[in-house]
Amino acid sequence: MARGGGGCCPPMDLMRSEAMQLVQVIIPTESAHLTVSYLGELGLLQLKDLNAEKSPFQRTYASQIKRCGEMARKLRFFKEHMSKAGISTSTQLTEISLDFDDLEIKLGELEAELAEVNVNNEKLQRTNNELLEYSTVLQKAGEFFYSTQRSAAAQQREMEADQSGESSLESPLLEQDMLTDASKQVKLGSLSGLVPKDKAMAFERILFRATRGNIFLRQESVDEPVTDPSSAEKVAKNAFVIFYSGERAKAKILKICDAFNANRYPFPDNVAKQLHAVKEVSAKISELKATIDMGLAHRDNILKSIASGFENWNRLVNKEKSIYHTLNMLSVDVTKKCLVGEGWSPVFATTQIQDALQRATLDSKSQVGSIFQVLNTTESPPTYFRTNKFTSAFQEIVDAYGVAKYQEANPGVFTVVTFPFLFAVMFGDWGHGICLLVATLYLIIQEKKLASQKLGDIMEMMFGGRYVIMMMALFSIYTGFIYNEFFSVPFEIFGKSAYACRDPSCGDAATEGLLKVRQTYPFGVDPVWHGSRSELPFLNSLKMKMSILLGVAQMNLGIVISYFNAKFFKNSVNVWYQFVPQLIFLNSLFGYLSVLIIIKWCTGAKADLYHTMIYMFLSPTDELGENQLFPGQKTVQLVLLLLALVSVPWMLIPKPFFLKREHERRHQGQQYAMLQSADDSVVSELGDHDVSNHHEEFEFSEVFVHQLIHTIEFVLGAVSNTASYLRLWALSLAHSELSSVFYDKVLLLTWGYNNIVIRIIGIAIFVAATIGVLLVMETLSAFLHALRLHWVEFQNKFYEGDGYKFAPFSFALISEEEG
Amino acid sequence: MGFWVTTLIFLLAGVVGSLFSLLCCNRGPSTNLFHLTLVITATVCCWMMWAIVYLAQLKPLINPILSGE
Numbered sequence: 023m024a025r026g027g028g029g030c031c032p033p034m035d036l037m038r039s040e041a042m043q044l045v046q047v048i049i050p051t052e053s054a055h056l057t058v059s060y061l062g063e064l065g066l067l068q069l070k071d072l073n074a075e076k077s078p079f080q081r082t083y084a085s086q087i088k089r090c091g092e093m094a095r096k097l098r099f100f101k102e103h104m105s106k107a108g109i110s111t112s113t114q115l116t117e118i119s120l121d122f123d124d125l126e127i128k129l130g131e132l133e134a135e136l137a138e139v140n141v142n143n144e145k146l147q148r149t150n151n152e153l154l155e156y157s158t159v160l161q162k163a164g165e166f167f168y169s170t171q172r173s174a175a176a177q178q179r180e181m182e183a184d185q186s187g188e189s190s191l192e193s194p195l196l197e198q199d200m201l202t203d204a205s206k207q208v209k210l211g212s213l214s215g216l217v218p219k220d221k222a223m224a225f226e227r228i229l230f231r232a233t234r235g236n237i238f239l240r241q242e243s244v245d246e247p248v249t250d251p252s253s254a255e256k257v258a259k260n261a262f263v264i265f266y267s268g269e270r271a272k273a274k275i276l277k278i279c280d281a282f283n284a285n286r287y288p289f290p291d292n293v294a295k296q297l298h299a300v301k302e303v304s305a306k307i308s309e310l311k312a313t314i315d316m317g318l319a320h321r322d323n324i325l326k327s328i329a330s331g332f333e334n335w336n337r338l339v340n341k342e343k344s345i346y347h348t349l350n351m352l353s354v355d356v357t358k359k360c361l362v363g364e365g366w367s368p369v370f371a372t373t374q375i376q377d378a379l380q381r382a383t384l385d386s387k388s389q390v391g392s393i394f395q396v397l398n399t400t401e402s403p404p405t406y407f408r409t410n411k412f413t414s415a416f417q418e419i420v421d422a423y424g425v426a427k428y429q430e431a432n433p434g435v436f437t438v439v440t441f442p443f444l445f446a447v448m449f450g451d452w453g454h455g456i457c458l459l460v461a462t463l464y465l466i467i468q469e470k471k472l473a474s475q476k477l478g479d480i481m482e483m484m485f486g487g488r489y490v491i492m493m494m495a496l497f498s499i500y501t502g503f504i505y506n507e508f509f510s511v512p513f514e515i516f517g518k519s520a521y522a523c524r525d526p527s528c529g530d531a532a533t534e535g536l537l538k539v540r541q542t543y544p545f546g547v548d549p550v551w552h553g554s555r556s557e558l559p560f561l562n563s564l565k566m567k568m569s570i571l572l573g574v575a576q577m578n579l580g581i582v583i584s585y586f587n588a589k590f591f592k593n594s595v596n597v598w599y600q601f602v603p604q605l606i607f608l609n610s611l612f613g614y615l616s617v618l619i620i621i622k623w624c625t626g627a628k629a630d631l632y633h634t635m636i637y638m639f640l641s642p643t644d645e646l647g648e649n650q651l652f653p654g655q656k657t658v659q660l661v662l663l664l665l666a667l668v669s670v671p672w673m674l675i676p677k678p679f680f681l682k683r684e685h686e687r688r689h690q691g692q693q694y695a696m697l698q699s700a701d702d703s704v705v706s707e708l709g710d711h712d713v714s715n716h717h718e719e720f721e722f723s724e725v726f727v728h729q730l731i732h733t734i735e736f737v738l739g740a741v742s743n744t745a746s747y748l749r750l751w752a753l754s755l756a757h758s759e760l761s762s763v764f765y766d767k768v769l770l771l772t773w774g775y776n777n778i779v780i781r782i783i784g785i786a787i788f789v790a791a792t793i794g795v796l797l798v799m800e801t802l803s804a805f806l807h808a809l810r811l812h813w814v815e816f817q818n819k820f821y822e823g824d825g826y827k828f829a830p831f832s833f834a835l836i837s838e839e840e841g
Numbered sequence: 842m843g844f845w846v847t848t849l850i851f852l853l854a855g856v857v858g859s860l861f862s863l864l865c866c867n868r869g870p871s872t873n874l875f876h877l878t879l880v881i882t883a884t885v886c887c888w889m890m891w892a893i894v895y896l897a898q899l900k901p902l903i904n905p906i907l908s909g910e
Contacts, residue, residue, distance in 0.1 A: 035875035435875065439882040447890070500887060504894055520898070521905055535904035542898045544847065545891065554905040564897045571893055626900025 031586065036413060038429045038590070041369040042403035042828070047379065048393040049352070050360045053386035058345050058831075060378040065832025067375060068404060069365035072353040081350040089126065090343040096129045097336055100328050103136065109325050111332040120338055129335070136324055143317045144254075150310045151251040152285070155216050155259075157303045158244055159287045162261030163214040164296055166240050210265050211272055212291075217284035218250075219243060219258040225282050229264065232274045238265040251285070263289070337837065344836050360390075364397070366404055366828065403428050406828035413438060415490045423813045424823025429590070431583050433817055440576065440816075441808055442493035447572065448753035448804040449494070451761055452502025453509040457797055458495035462488050494805075504546040505754070509792070510761035512549035519543060519550045552762075561758075565751040567619045573747025573815070574612045577740075580819030581605050587820055595684075599677045603669035604736060604819075610662040610669075612744050621651045638663060674733040678726045685720040735818075743815040749807050757800050764791045844895060848888065855884030 045067075049057050061067050073081055104111065217225050226239055240263050247256035262284070266275055279286055290296050352361040367375060372394075379392040405426050409417045413434070419441065420426070420434040449455070465472065465488040472485055484491070506512040520543045521536040536550065543549070547564075551557045581604050588596035618631055629649040637644060638659045646655055768791065772784020817823070829835075862876040 032874060033871045034878065035871045037875070435878060436882060439879055439886060443883075443886045443890075501890065504890055531907045533906070535906035537904065538901065541843075542895060544895075546894055548898060548905075550905050553908055555908050556903050556906045560901070560903045560905075563903075564894065567897065568890075568893045572889065575889065620896065623896040623899060626902065628902060 031589075034435070036407055036409065036417070036435050037432055039405040039407055039426060039432070039825075042366050042406065042428070043369050043372075044397045044399045044401065044403070045365060045367050045372075045375070046393075046395050046397050047363045047365075047375075048355075048360050049363065049379075049382075050388050050390045050392065053382050053388040053392065054349060054352075054361050055345060056386045057379060057382035057392060058348050059341075060382050061375070062341070062345060062348070062831055062833045064371075064374055064378050065830050065834055066371040067365050067367045068828055068830045069348060069351050069363050071351040072362070072364060073351060082354055083346045083349050086346045087343060087350070090339055090346060093126055093129050093335075093339045094343070096133045097332070097339060099133060100136070100325075100332065103140075104325050104329055104332070107322060107325055109322065109329050111329045120334065122338070122342055125335060125338060132324070132328060136321070136328075139317065139321045139324065143314065143321060146310060146314045146317055147254065148251045150307065150314060151249045151254070153303055153307050153310065155248055155251065155285055156287045157300065157307065158248060158259075159214050159216060159261055159289065160296065160300050160303065162242055162244065163263050163289050164300075166242070166263050210267055212289060213264045213266070213272075213275060213279070213286055214262065214289040215279065215284050215286035216244070216248065216259040216261055217241075217279075217282055219260050221282050222260045222262075225262075225278070225284065228278055229275060232278060233266065233271050236267065236271060237275065239263070252283075340836060341833055344831070344833070348831050367830075368406055368828075402825070404828040405429075405825040407432065407434070412489045415487050416441065418486075419490070419809065419812075421827065423817065424821070425825045425827045427822045427825040430822055430825075431587050431590070431820065433583075433812070433821055436579065436583075437812060438493070441812055442490065442497045444572070444750065444808040444811055445494045445804050446497035446501040447568075447750050448807060449498045449757060449800065450501035450505040450754060451507045451509065451757065451796075452499045453507075454761075454792075454796055455495050455498030455500075455502050458491060458498060458801070462491040462495055466492065494801075505758065506547045506549055506552070507758060507761065510552070510758060510765045512547070512552040514549050516545040517543065519548050521548060521550045562751070562755070565754055566748060567623075569747045569750040570612070570744060571616050571619065572750065573744050574608070574616045576747075576811075576816050577608060577743060577819060578605070578613070580816050581608065584820035595677055595680045599680065600673055603673040607666050607669040607673075607737065608740050610666045612740065614659075614662050618651060625651065627651055670733065670737060673736070674729060678722065678729050681725055682720060682722055739818065743818075746815055747811065749811070753800075753804055753807055757796065757804075760800070761792075761796060764788055764796070844892070844899075847891070847895070851884060851888040851891070855881060855888075858884065 047057075078084060078087075101111075222241055222243075226241065229237055229239055241260045242262075243258070243260045247258045249255070250257045250259075264275055266272055276286075290299055349361070352363040355362050376394050379394055383391045405428055407417055407426075416438045417432075417434045420432070420437055426432050446455075465485055469488075477485060502508065503515070518540060520538050520540045522539045523531050524534065524537050532555075535554075535556065547561070551560060581601065584604075585597060585601045588594070588601055615631070615635060618629075618634065621627075622629055622631065629651050634646070634649045634651075642660050642663055643656075765788070769784055769788045772780050772787075775781065858880045859877050862880055863873060866876060867873060
């Protein structure tokens with residue numbers, strides 16, 4: 023039920039949120055799934071959760087949701103493997119309708135197949151890595167033996183020559199090994215393998231200590247990192263050979279090797295066997311490679327077949343999951359074998375919803391039709407604005423501060439124009455405006471293509487706000503012409519400058535200045551000002567007064583909108599005891615200041631407006647003297663001061679008393695009605711969580727304090743908000759100064775040199791600085807400040823913004839969320 | 842060109858803009874009113890900006906003093 027409701031003015035799109043109604047649908051169980059599916063496609067019904075007290079596991083369709091969750095998990099598994107293998111999914115969404123159960127079975131089969139293929143591939147890879155390690159060991163250990171054999175042979179020759187009997191550690195042992203001399207009965211065993219390089223030192227030390235130095239270890243590092251079979255990562259390893267004697271030593275060494283993850287490989291003693299082993303290993307490796315390639319190809323085939331259907335399956339699973347979540351929100355009426363749902367929908371969608379319900383009944387061949395009825399409630403409905411691609415960005419800007427209360431005036435209507443306008447006041451330069459326009463036109467022209475792509479975060483924001491930026495650019499071009507700045511250079515586009523020298527020689531141009539000889543420059547700031555010494559005093563005065571005038575205008579607009587709100591909600595207390603005193607207070611002070619500014623400009627008087635305003639308060643009965651702008655000014659000021667003083671208690675005191683009287687009047691009527699409503703409430707008990715809404719307590723002191731706060735906020739805010747609009751001056755000054763510095767001190771300076779290199783560097787720096795500082799940073803800065811002016815100074819005159827947004831059950835919205 | 846002449850030009854531009862929006866995007870009375878509001882707001886904002894800058898230069902109190910280069 024809509025409180026109040028129009029009648030004062032013709033309806034306007036987007037001015038007030040759509041009329042909503044609380045509806046109740048009763049659906050027979052057999053057509054429930056189809057009904058919810060059609061309602062989801064329509065996307066105009068926001069269902070309330072009637073089963074809020076139940077946990078997710080107690081709800082009716084929990085098992086279905088589990089199935090959907092399983093399927094989603096399988097799809098994620100596929101996606102992971104597809105991205106690892108570098109296969110992308112096709113983004114075409116075909117309209118093939120798949121059966122849910124069939125899809126479940128298919129996904130299960132595909133998952134099992136893929137898992138099996140992966141396990142097999144892994145096994146093959148592991149075997150491959152082991153073989154590669156083995157071949158490395160064979161190669162390295164072979165080198166040990168040959169090198170020591172050579173040195174052993176050399177030593178032997180030395181010994182024969184020397185006959186000294188001096189033996190090195192290595193040669194006698196190996197000699198014996200090589201010669202298989204049975205004379206010395208020491209039988210040596212050998213172990214060879216690979217150990218990770220970083221553990222090599224510790225390995226050697228522990229082996230030495232454990233075997234009490236009775237082993238011989240020779241290590242050599244392998245040049246390239248080797249893929250470790252168990253971890254499948256590339257690790258730098260050392261090849262080692264250990265010679266030991268005795269079974270106990272062997273057992274210790276084996277244990278130590280296992281502890282250090284050193285992989286051992288059998289190394290045959292004699293040369294012929296070594297060569298044979300090398301040949302065998304290389305043959306196995308090449309065979310295995312072929313098998314692995316085939317395995318990978320098979321896996322890729324599976325993944326490709328998944329990729330072609332992936333998007334469709336994903337969409338279907340998400341749809342089904344959302345349908346079951348929604349079904350879980352309906353309450354089950356077990357006795358009548360139907361589901362009852364309550365929700366908000368716009369009034370205009372009534373026929374569409376009824377149509378969807380009928381279609382579902384027909385398609386599911388149900389005997390019983392669904393029931394659709396409107397309920398009466400005092401709950402506050404959600405806010406729904408029907409925006410198009412142009413207005414949605416502006417509406418989002420307004421909603422970011424607070425969603426409009428149901429059917430209150432929407433500042434978004436005016437924001438479409440005033441926000442880009444205030445941005446442009448702070449950004450005014452038609453060169454920069456053209457750059458912005460070109461950039462945003464590119465985004466708009468490529469709209470369709472960019473909308474379907476996945477853009478990064480920043481690009482996404484820029485793309486979403488492309489129409490905002492376009493408006494900002496158009497207004498910036500306009501204000502650029504007004505401020506007469508093209509990359510800070512003025513032009514004489516609209517006629518000749520109004521100023522000329524006093525005498526033909528222009529001798530005193532730099533001391534006394536120029537005179538105004540012609541008519542005022544017809545459009546914008548006279549081009550003669552740029553670069554002159556009195557430029558800043560003139561422009562500052564102009565821009566500050568302009569900020570005040572624009573600010574007072576926007577604040578008055580805000581107060582007038584609050585009048586329309588009061589009319590709409592039929593709240594005459596607000597009209598007479600809030601709107602009128604607020605209007606009087608603001609205008610008798612700052613509206614008067616605006617009038618003074620305009621009179622001063624029109625008459626060219628030398629009055630000091632600061633002085634006038636301050637002494638209007640401090641000593642209102644004093645004579646104005648040379649600050650007089652029009653006859654009778656003193657009387658006017660006295661009257662305005664009195665009006666301002668009277669309006670403060672006018673907005674503070676009467677309203678609480680009126681509210682108290684209204685409340686008493688309402689409650690008196692209610693006392694009588696209570697007996698009857700007790701019976702009604704039993705019958706219409708459908709999920710009414712707010713039964714006791716009518717018994718609001720009325721604390722007079724609370725209402726009075728609330729009104730006091732509101733009054734103080736307004737009175738103090740009048741001064742502070744007006745001053746806040748001076749940021750329009752501040753940012754516009756900053757922009758023009760920065761622009762001027764970059765032009766004069768970078769471009770002109772480097773252009774003065776005749777060197778082409780310096781000129782190019784100058785241009786490059788100018789372009790970089792313009793883009794980085796002026797087009798990016800200043801744009802963001804002006805955007806932010808224009809936003810603040812809207813959110814705080816404009817909206818706190820009328821906006822409550824404590825509503826909640828309409829979030830219908832819609833497949834389109836869900837697929838947008840998924841990304 | 843004079844203050845009032847240019848103000849008249851702005852007024853005419855606003856009227857032309859409203860008619861144009863009515864002709865090209867006629868989509869029902871409430872939408873038309875919305876477009877009209879936008880056009881009028883834009884015209885008023887642009888006119889205010891121009892008028893402020895024009896009035897400030899009508900009878901100036903400061904003269905441009907060149908920087909003597």
